[in-house]
Amino acid sequence: MPPDLWALYALMLESRLFEEAVASLWHDGLISGEMHLGTGEEAIVAGVVAHLREGDAMALDHRGTAALLMRGVDPALILRELLGHPDGLCGGMGGHMHLFSKEHLAASSGIVGAEGPAAVGFALSAQVLRPGAIAVAFFGEGAMNQGMLMESLNLASAWNLPVVFVCKDDGWAITTHSARVTGGDLTDRARGLGVQAAEVDGRDVSAVWEACRPAIERARSGGGPAFLRARCVHLEGHFLGFQLLRMVREPLREMPRIAVPLTGAFLHPGGAGLRERLAGLRTVLEAVLATLRDPRRDPANDPVRRARAALHLEEARLEELEAQVKEALNDVLAATLVEAPA
């Protein structure tokens, strides 16, 4: 059975448009605190979530919105939560890093790596109470260095739990290039913990869907855990207002704020020799340059565009679908924002 690309595209598009609306509300100051979007990882989330059934559970990280939407949580409830309404998904108590839906057996956490233990616990319940059901964990490649996540892979293997660990590998943990602080290979690491592992291009929703199907089927039928590493790019950087992206997008405003004190410190007497200072400077510049050469600029990195391109021959159907998704979202926005507090 091939993937239903139309359905997958619809999931991704809904999520993308929703998160773009969230971004604009955040910029308008209607949403407080940090805001991590899932834009860019939609193919991974859609490709996995499309396989889920009633009774399956999800452990989510700080980018949980896309997975919840695709799993069928009412977008209005999420939106109201992000806006801090008392009738939001979590009564305004959770916010975007702590979105919970008991009905969908889905829990988020802002603690990097905590998705591991959570998914293992969900999978344990499934194993004991709901045979055939599974749990999924979504997390980044940075989280793979968090001890409890590694422990989780091992425990899932030891208990032969029905859980699929999905590593959304964008190569970055905030401003840290993960390769610089990660030893070995993550896929080998999962295998060294006794978990079957596979890699896939996380920008290609069909590929993700296909890659995770056998893993999910095996987990459902008692074959134990799996690890899927899917590479992607986060289109908005780590979170909204991300400093590195700001430097690229508004260099005239941002650069002096960074560069002036940096130059002062670089030239300040007392401290390391020139060689070490230059090495330090290189580290900073590399992070900035990595952003400049940002793969975000490459349309091939946008999973929504890629899926759309694959469907573009049926233009009428595409337009209809898109209009439908947009209208639904607009309805939600209109209904919610009317009553937003000043």
Place this chain on the structure above:
Amino acid sequence: MPPDLWALYALMLESRLFEEAVASLWHDGLISGEMHLGTGEEAIVAGVVAHLREGDAMALDHRGTAALLMRGVDPALILRELLGHPDGLCGGMGGHMHLFSKEHLAASSGIVGAEGPAAVGFALSAQVLRPGAIAVAFFGEGAMNQGMLMESLNLASAWNLPVVFVCKDDGWAITTHSARVTGGDLTDRARGLGVQAAEVDGRDVSAVWEACRPAIERARSGGGPAFLRARCVHLEGHFLGFQLLRMVREPLREMPRIAVPLTGAFLHPGGAGLRERLAGLRTVLEAVLATLRDPRRDPANDPVRRARAALHLEEARLEELEAQVKEALNDVLAATLVEAPA
């Protein structure tokens, strides 16, 4: 350069006799609390410690006595510590699981896995302050499932730290057969964390010495961390008075205490069906049977005997050496026990 087996044997013998004396003091009630011996793992400790130099540091687990003795800590100080004297190694504040010697840059911990972060910290100091110095971590295979230990391997790799991780693999974590709760292969796991890894027969002191030499040399010269997995057998089980060993050694006294309530519970109405009950019983029996078929009974598992066998042709020298070690120990015991509190 081949290993100096005489020197290694002396290290092992000193440790063995010291720990046997400790065991007898413990049985006499002069030492309180838990008491984990290193008897059986001496070849691993000696084979590694013999390579250490001034400025090298050691992070030890709950079986730290052997490593401290071999590193040159005054046995009288350790003994007085175990007896709780105010002039013991740690002023009577540490006890056997928390032996510290600042002079030798050696610290123990009763927290399984904590040797990982400790060794990484020691290695960081070495890298920055004492180039050419290294750190060693000793821990069991059970500890390899503790998140912070896995993290440590990764951090050591990321920072290219001069640290050698020594896994003393006896296959058991107290009453748990580690293979049952460990996914994958530990050596692969270390590699998946970016650390060079090797395996060796931990009952053969020369083999350990040879296996860890290149690792230590590489670490000293900036080549980064290494992982050494060495299999061994703990001759006294997990700790003194270990229940599973007691059952084997004093079956008439111990068996009924275990078997009577066990049978009662097995036959108790309410609970699982017979099949699950039998599976439960099998788990208990397997642990007991593993002890009965205990590899401890095989002299090949005793590293001290094995080293001795390799030296037995020079009998006179052997006897002289052994007499010397015994005498030194007896002096320590005599001097300390005279003043022991009632």
Place this chain on the structure above:
Amino acid sequence: MKTMFFTQAIDDALAQSMADDPRVILFGEDIPLMRRNLLVRFGPERVRGTPISESTFLGAGVAAAMTGLRPVVEVYMVDFLGVAMDALLNHAAKVKAFSGGKWTAPLVVRAPCGGGYGDGGQHEQSLWGWLAHIPELTILVPSTPADAGGLMLAALQHDGPVIFLEHKLLSETWLEFLGSGARRTVQFDVPAAGAKGAVPSKWRPLPIGKAILRRAGDDVMIVSVGVGVHRAQAAAQTLEAEGISAGVLDLRTVSPLDKPAICEAVAHTGRLLVVDEDYESFGLSGELAAVVLEAGISCSYARVCTQTTLPYARQLEDQSLPNQQRICASVRQLLQEQ
């Protein structure tokens, strides 16, 4: 009348719950052998051994509790919660709030605690007052077999995370396993009434958050939990001979505190002595001071607690733990002050 040892009572209550409720499962390191009597009755699916991965199996307990199970997660000692604190601080304790009150994590964390058998400072901590700082965690510290069983049953029926602390000095099983290892050559100062005692023929849940007055008294009220309760009772007996009437209130639940019982008992005597094996500062003893002051009760106050890392040497250890002598001295001092 049936009597039981302390740990036996807990395991018995657990067995009763497991027979009644198939959602109750146990896991932790060495649990198959430590709880072997439950294993052979309820099977390996419900009584599981874990790797040495506390943060994961405790975190998994939280999630399993959210999705229909009633896990009893055992850690080897409360001290080792250090490696797994995130599961309690940021997950178990937060589920209810984050879900807007719609979801809870009814798990029981069972952990041996306390000192007095020479294991040293990383293995003999109490930490109940520390854990109680975190909102939404219920902390139970029984001092008798009957309370231990009854509170375990209550914990299993409670709709949120419960930490159930089992004092090793009261536990024949743990003392044997860790302290004596079957030698007859060591003795510990075990409070007899805590180690073994009468238990009901069928377990019923005891109310969470209810203290019990172990001994009435007019001059001073000694408030404590766990082994401290027995030390306080022994001290009260000694003090009686000196004509001092000391009451003893056993909190049983550290969080939530039984504020009415505390206030009533202290108001009656006008003097409060807190006996707490946990660390002195920023813990139970302070909270009790706040509770009485908030209630507008004026009283004289003292505390006998553990002030430092517990020493390994038995003699030093005995002096560091709240003992009868320190309690008596503190009561006499309190009475002199006025």
Place this chain on the structure above:
Amino acid sequence: MKTMFFTQAIDDALAQSMADDPRVILFGEDIPLMRRNLLVRFGPERVRGTPISESTFLGAGVAAAMTGLRPVVEVYMVDFLGVAMDALLNHAAKVKAFSGGKWTAPLVVRAPCGGGYGDGGQHEQSLWGWLAHIPELTILVPSTPADAGGLMLAALQHDGPVIFLEHKLLSETWLEFLGSGARRTVQFDVPAAGAKGAVPSKWRPLPIGKAILRRAGDDVMIVSVGVGVHRAQAAAQTLEAEGISAGVLDLRTVSPLDKPAICEAVAHTGRLLVVDEDYESFGLSGELAAVVLEAGISCSYARVCTQTTLPYARQLEDQSLPNQQRICASVRQLLQEQ
């Protein structure tokens, strides 16, 4: 006179220390970019980025401190210490005792703390009273740039583990990074005197364990730390208009407490109000009650603290944090009682 922002002052004091003492090194997640000005001056060997492995890099900090370095280990938020608590509870705090007083771990743990910008309950905790329960940890919570820099210097010279908490609402850097992300559309209730202020031209260590009286008062003494100090000062001003004279004592060090200063201040007013952004129960507010009772000071007492998991919604959050309104109401109540 020089003025600085709060975080700028800390980093400046750090730079001074790093220039003076080559043993001082920094590490933590994203530290190369977060402390880029120190990186380009002191080089990548002394300013290091870590993987997301808090338990290891914090534990490594302890061991590095034992063997000659003076590490400043940064965690992203104090909340995340949950995953690394073992390093503090069972290692940093125990080295001195276990080594018989011969060895110490002079490390500084630097962590942003506190709420007020809408990040929710896993990211806005204070936890200073929780950490202070552990003997041998020094806990610093500055409320002004001058104190922040001076206490960082003191921390680096202290011969044991220090937790240095940097309130995010006072930190222009953290608020910008986490809260506003450079948008101009959000505002936070930042206490101006805490966010920016006069600093000495050269940093000198401030004494650890010394409180400072921010405002004298006769009717009630408000004792607080961090942002709470500023809220208390604002409240005291409001109350002044009503004829109520409220003093404000800024503890600056949560552990060890400046008991003489506390007792003196409370004895003078006979009324103690604790304002604490950390959780109410089993924490700082309780310990302060115990300190005054132990000293035999009779006073009326109240506390305005965070009682529950902090809500995400800004309005709910504002009501949960100790705010001016709650403080004023509590003071009025205290004055009515007598």
